[in-house]
Amino acid sequence: xxxxxxxxxxxxxxxxxxxxEQGIRDPTGTVYRLRIAYDDYDNYLNxxxxxxxxxxxxxxxxxxxGNVARLFGAKPPATANQQPAAAEPEEQAPDDEPFVELLAxxxxxxxxxxxxxxxxxxWGQAGAMNDSCSAVRALVxxxxxxxxxxxxxxxxxxxEESEMSWITHGDLSPLYAxxxxxxxxxxxxxxxxxxxxxxxxxxxxxxxxxxxxxxxVVQQVFEANLPNLEHLELWLGTxxxxxxxxxxxxxxxxxxxxxPKLSYLGLRDYESxxxxxxAIGSAPILDRxxxxxxxxxNLSDEGGEALLASPKIRQLEKLDLHxxxxxxxxxxxxxxxxxxxxxxERQEADEDGDEIYRYIAVSE
Amino acid sequence: xxxxxxxPIVILGNPAENRTAFFQQALQARxxxxxxxxxxxxxxxxxxxxxxxxxxxxxxxxxxxGRDFAYYRQMLRCGAEAAARxxxxxxxxxxxxxxxxxxxxxxxxxxxxxxxRALLEQMERATAGRNLRFTISPDAVAxxxxxxxxxxxxxxxxxxxxxxxxxxxxxxxxxxxxxxxGMPRVFVKLAHGSAASGTVALAASNGRxxxxxxxxxxxxxxxxLLFNSRRQPQYRDPAQVKRLIDALCRHRTHVEAWVPKAGVxxxxxxxxxxxxxxxxxxxxxxxxxxxxxxxxxxxxxxTAEPLRARMSPAAWAALEETCRxxxxxxxxxxxxxxxxxxxxDFRRHYVLEVNAFGDLLQGITHEGLTTYxxxxxxxxxxxxxxxxxxxx
Numbered sequence: 038x039x040x041x042x043x044x045x046x047x048x049x050x051x052x053x054x055x056x057x058e059q060g061i062r063d064p065t066g067t068v069y070r071l072r073i074a075y076d077d078y079d080n081y082l083n084x085x086x087x088x089x090x091x092x093x094x095x096x097x098x099x100x101x102x103g104n105v106a107r108l109f110g111a112k113p114p115a116t117a118n119q120q121p122a123a124a125e126p127e128e129q130a131p132d133d134e135p136f137v138e139l140l141a142x143x144x145x146x147x148x149x150x151x152x153x154x155x156x157x158x159x160w161g162q163a164g165a166m167n168d169s170c171s172a173v174r175a176l177v178x179x180x181x182x183x184x185x186x187x188x189x190x191x192x193x194x195x196x197e198e199s200e201m202s203w204i205t206h207g208d209l210s211p212l213y214a215x216x217x218x219x220x221x222x223x224x225x226x227x228x229x230x231x232x233x234x235x236x237x238x239x240x241x242x243x244x245x246x247x248x249x250x251x252x253x254v255v256q257q258v259f260e261a262n263l264p265n266l267e268h269l270e271l272w273l274g275t276x277x278x279x280x281x282x283x284x285x286x287x288x289x290x291x292x293x294x295x296x297p298k299l300s301y302l303g304l305r306d307y308e309s310x311x312x313x314x315x316a317i318g319s320a321p322i323l324d325r326x327x328x329x330x331x332x333x334x335n336l337s338d339e340g341g342e343a344l345l346a347s348p349k350i351r352q353l354e355k356l357d358l359h360x361x362x363x364x365x366x367x368x369x370x371x372x373x374x375x376x377x378x379x380x381x382e383r384q385e386a387d388e389d390g391d392e393i394y395r396y397i398a399v400s401e
Numbered sequence: 402x403x404x405x406x407x408x409p410i411v412i413l414g415n416p417a418e419n420r421t422a423f424f425q426q427a428l429q430a431r432x433x434x435x436x437x438x439x440x441x442x443x444x445x446x447x448x449x450x451x452x453x454x455x456x457x458x459x460x461x462x463x464x465x466x467g468r469d470f471a472y473y474r475q476m477l478r479c480g481a482e483a484a485a486r487x488x489x490x491x492x493x494x495x496x497x498x499x500x501x502x503x504x505x506x507x508x509x510x511x512x513x514x515x516x517x518r519a520l521l522e523q524m525e526r527a528t529a530g531r532n533l534r535f536t537i538s539p540d541a542v543a544x545x546x547x548x549x550x551x552x553x554x555x556x557x558x559x560x561x562x563x564x565x566x567x568x569x570x571x572x573x574x575x576x577x578x579x580x581x582x583g584m585p586r587v588f589v590k591l592a593h594g595s596a597a598s599g600t601v602a603l604a605a606s607n608g609r610x611x612x613x614x615x616x617x618x619x620x621x622x623x624x625x626l627l628f629n630s631r632r633q634p635q636y637r638d639p640a641q642v643k644r645l646i647d648a649l650c651r652h653r654t655h656v657e658a659w660v661p662k663a664g665v666x667x668x669x670x671x672x673x674x675x676x677x678x679x680x681x682x683x684x685x686x687x688x689x690x691x692x693x694x695x696x697x698x699x700x701x702x703x704t705a706e707p708l709r710a711r712m713s714p715a716a717w718a719a720l721e722e723t724c725r726x727x728x729x730x731x732x733x734x735x736x737x738x739x740x741x742x743x744x745x746d747f748r749r750h751y752v753l754e755v756n757a758f759g760d761l762l763q764g765i766t767h768e769g770l771t772t773y774x775x776x777x778x779x780x781x782x783x784x785x786x787x788x789x790x791x792x793x
Contacts, residue, residue, distance in 0.1 A: 039690055042664030043745060054746050074746050075661050079564070082583050159661075159745075165585035166606050195745065197661035197669050197692060203606045228607075 038333065038360065038398035039196040040225075043070065048154040048188035048221055057139070061148035070193060071143060072158030073135045081135050081161070136160040137175040144182035154188035154221070163192070164199025168229060170207040180215035187218055187239075192225035192246075199226075201399050202248030202278035206230040213237050227279065230254050235261035242268040248306075248399045249273075249280025259289045266296045270303035270330065275397055284312045293321030303330035303357075306397050314340030318347030330357040332379065333398035337386075341367040351376060360398045362386055410436035411455055413444065413524060414464025415472055420761050421464060427773035441466045444520055445475050451527035460784070461528065462536045462735075465758035466517070470502050477509060480516030487511070490651055507591075507599055507616065507627040511653050514593035518543045534784060536776075537734035537757055544731070545757040548592050548655035558730050560723055561751045563588070563658040572646040575656065579605060586659035588692075591652055595756075598629050599649050602659055602692035603642070612636040613692050618645060631698050633691050659692065660751050662742040665707045670694060671753060672705060672720075672741045675760055675772055676728045678779040678786065681721045683760075683767045704765075711747045720750045727755060735783050736760050736776050 044052045047068045055061070055069040136157075143149055160172040169191060176183075189212070192204050204226020210233025213219070220241045224230065227247035232254060240263050245254070250273050258271065274280030287304065289295060302322065307313060310331050317323065329350075341363050344350050355377040362384050363371070371378045387394040410428070414421050416438045425435050437454060444450055455461065466472040477497045484491035491512045492500060502508070521539035544550045555562045566578040566587065579587060585606055591599030602613040617630040618641070625648055636642045662669050668688035675683040684705035687694040694700040709717055720741060728737050738759020742751045760772045767775055 041669040041690055042667050072746060074744055074748070076744070076749065079583075079658075162585070164604060164606060165583075195661065195664055195669070197659075197664070197745065200604060200606075200611050203604070203609070203611075 040201060041195055041197070043158065043195060044156055044190065044193050047156050047190055047223075050154065052156055052193075054158075055139070055143055057142045061143070061146045061152065064148040064151040065153060068154045068156055068188075069143070069152070070156040070158045071136065071139050072193075073139065073161040075159075075198075077135055078161035132171050132174065134161060134171045134175075136172050140172075140175045140179055144179040149182050150184055152183060153185050154190075155183070155186060156190040156193050158193045159198045163194050163204055163226075166203075166205055168205040168207050169226075173207065173209060173212060177211045177215040183216070185218070186216050188221035188223075189216065189219060190223045190225075194225060200248070201226060201246065202274070203228060208233050210234060227251065227254060227274075232257040232261065235263065238262070238264060241265055242270075244268070244270040244303075246270075246272045246306075246399075247274050247278070247280070249275050249278030250282055251279050252282045252286045255282045255286055259295055263296060265298055267298050268301040268303075269296065269299060270301075270305060272303075272305045272333070272399065273307040273309075275308040275400060277400075280308065284309055284316050287313065287316075291317060291320035291322050293325060300326050301328040301330065302326050303328075303332070305330055306333035306399050307331070308335060308397050310334035310336045310397075311340035311343075314343040318343050318349065320349075323347070323349035323352065327354040328357065329353055329355075332357045332359045332361075334360065335384075335395035335397050336361040336363065337395060338362075338364050338367045341371070345370055345374070350374070355379070360384060362395045409434075409456055409459045410462060411459060412436045412438045412462045412464050413441065414438060414462075415440055415467040415469060417469065418465065418467040420467070420758070423761075423771070423773045424462065424464075424776070427771065427777040430774060431777050433777065436462065441472055441520060442475055444524065445479055448523050449527060451524055452531075455528055455531060455533060457532050460534050460536060460780070461524075463521070463524070463539060463542055463757070465761075473502075473508070473513060474500070476513045476516035476520070478516065479519045480512040480514065483515040483519065484509070484512040489653065503626075503628070505617075505629045507629055507652075509652070510591050510593040510599065514546055517546060535734075536783075537737065538732045541731040541734060541737075542757040545737075545755050546593055546595075548590055548594075548754075551755050552655060552657065554730060555727065555752055555755070558726065560726060560730070561749065563660045563751050563753070565658075566656040569650060569654065569656055571650045572643040575646055575650070576605070578656070584658050587656050588659050589646060589649060590655050590657075591649060592655045593653065596629075597693055597695045597698060599627070599652065599654075600693055601645065601649065603646070604659070608639075610637055610639055610642045612642045612645065614645065615693060615695075615698060616645060616649070618648070633693060633698060660742055661745050662692070662694075663708065663711070663745050663747055665711065666703070668701065670703075670708060670743075672708060672743065673738060673759060673762070674705075674720075674724050674741060675736060675738045675762060675767075676724045677736050677772075677775050678783040679725055679728050679733055681724045682775055683762055683765055683772050685762055685765060702765075708743060708747075712743065713748070716743075716748050716750070723750065723752060727752065731755070733783075733786060735779065736772075 050068045052068045052070050055071050157172055161167055194204055205228040207229055208231045213236055218239055219237050220239050223244040225246040227250050250271055273282050336358055353376055357379045359379045359381040368380050371380055412421055428435055477492055481494050489511055492509055521543050525539040552562055552565055566582055569575045569578055586604045589601040597615050600615050604611045613635055615630055617628040617634055619626045627648055636645055662671055670686050670688045671694050673685045674681050686703040686705050686708050687696055687700040688703055689700040696702055724739055727739055731737055738756040739752055740754035742753050762772050
């Protein structure tokens with residue numbers, strides 16, 4: 038699976054790209070998406086050449102060209118050579134990223150004060166290490182003009198714009214104080230993502246979509262102060278994309294002491310979902326939630342058997358397993374469980390000699 | 402309606418291809434006599450054949466030589482001499498005769514192109530001064546079979562095309578050019594490929610690579626062979642990506658920015674528009690879950706409607722205007738097909754490909770006519786039109 042289309046709805050309302058010429062015509066019935074078009078960002082870079090160009094990829098020694106040089110012994114390109122120590126010039130320079138200007142236009146509209154939900158799309162070459170930091174800074178700087186914001190999607194970015202696992206963020210913690218009324222926070226991409234001290238008393242939904250979610254971020258979620266969280270979705274992904282979260286790492290969550298109001302638990306797109314299925318069958322958390330979502334992963338009969346062996350599974354209202362590798366027999370057993378089970382999108386394993394490959398959905 | 406029946410029509414193509422049959426059927430449906438068919442093989446065997454067969458005032462339709470290996474082999478023969486004057490992989494006349502094709506193998510596209518172009522030039526020479534009309538000029542076909550030239554023609558005319566990086570000799574040079582241009586996502590295409598043969602959508606970030614391709618690499622006795630694959634293999638291992646790009650670059654490539662395409666119905670998409678007698682006619686939306694949307698590679702077809710519905714009337718009108726201008730630029734052919742990407746915000750568009758033989762779109766109609774019937778219908782009006790100067 039790849040994300041091939043932008044959101045058409047968010048927070049229960051239709052999403053439209055914000056057009057400054059049209060303004061905010063329908064602040065409460067439409068959710069606006071702020072995005073920087075590919076060619077607009079290209080024009081911006083061209084106007085700023087060469088300073089910004091080189092910063093895009095040659096910002097640090099572990100960056101693209103540093104790695105290329107190590108891999109192939111290639112000579113670093115001229116731009117990187119000429120400006121070896123021009124570290125992060127954009128840090129000091131005034132933030133003139135097109136996204137910052139677009140958000141300034143959006144919030145200059147008086148109607149912005151009524152906007153309850155906002156989608157941030159590609160903030161400009163998001164697929165090329167341009168992280169969300171300046172977008173986050175801009176949101177924080179204009180927060181007083183978005184006093185009613187309750188739902189935020191950060192990174193509505195498609196495969197055509199960036200691999201999901203390459204969407205890069207930074208520290209999101211400034212958002213919490215700036216938007217204390219947030220009820221829904223959804224983030225796509227987990228590269229360099231840091232949640233910091235996540236405290237949002239009103240937050241009901243937290244979704245992190247990724248190709249690989251690092252255990253550090255998972256730890257931050259578990260340490261967060263979210264007393265009203267009802268819906269938690271973590272796309273744990275694969276080690277290939279930085280998803281080093283083990284089933285042991287998930288124990289604090291499975292023990293059921295966190296998030297007293299949780300009713301929907303999604304541990305999705307997980308390479309280790311079979312092992313998770315073994316651990317979750319007897320987990321106390323199952324006594325409190327209504328929906329367990331293990332979809333988009335590589336669940337096989339091994340994990341399926343473990344789930345079926347758990348009496349707690351039958352207490353759920355819904356079990357979502359779509360995108361799985363279960364056999365016909367196993368599917369029949371799940372259908373006989375007596376609860377709603379989503380078993381759609383069955384996958385076929387790839388066989389290469391003795392090796393069997395079962396890919397998770399966002400394996401790109 | 403009266404179609405000019407005094408103008409005899411000759412097809413240069415392959416009589417066994419269904420394209421040829423479809424056009425003949427369209428003529429017949431209009432009560433017109435069948436076209437005479439000259440095969441590329443006949444032309445290669447007798448370069449004066451056109452002069453013998455074509456009568457003054459007639460119409461010549463240049464068609465695709467198709468997929469028959471006998472035709473491919475013939476193009477390689479015709480291109481052997483020109484290929485020998487260049488650097489790059491090629492087969493000698495002897496090797497051509499001894500060659501046993503393996504299914505799907507990517508074979509010397511540059512030499513094929515040189516041979517094809519030589520035959521097109523011969524067609525033009527042999528018909529000079531005979532007051533013939535080409536439904537698409539041999540010159541224009543030759544330009545369209547070189548993605549570098551096509552890109553230049555469109556760009557110089559101010560039409561929207563993705564930025565190009567210029568020629569690169571291999572992976573290292575490609576990376577350096579990407580860095581210089583600040584272009585982390587590119588399409589690498591064979592300069593003379595068709596049907597997405599030898600295409601790679603390459604994204605690079607932070608020392609990592611993601612390459613979507615139509616190419617399978619096979620090691621054979623220390624030699625790297627390239628095969629067209631419908632599976633769309635993906636490569637992430639930097640060494641593999643390097644091998645792939647280096648191998649393709651030996652065959653001459655065109656590199657341009659990977660402009661993000663709009664998403665519709667959960668798919669990424671682009672639009673094939675057939676322009677007949679200067680006007681956009683048939684359109685097919687090609688929807689896919691990979692950046693390479695070709696229908697034979699698993700893309701799903703749809704009407705243009707889901708895309709058009711998301712665009713403003715002005716954005717759609719601009720897209721149609723690009724189609725008209727492109728047709729005019731290539732000498733106002735009876736038909737030409739464009740592949741167009743619309744940006745994710747549905748506001749702008751880019752021309753990705755211009756196809757000389759992009760009219761084999763089965764199962765769709767425009768104004769109740771198939772692509773071939775519509776061309777026959779438009780023939781008379783087209784012949785009355787003022788011929789535009791042909792591009793270089």
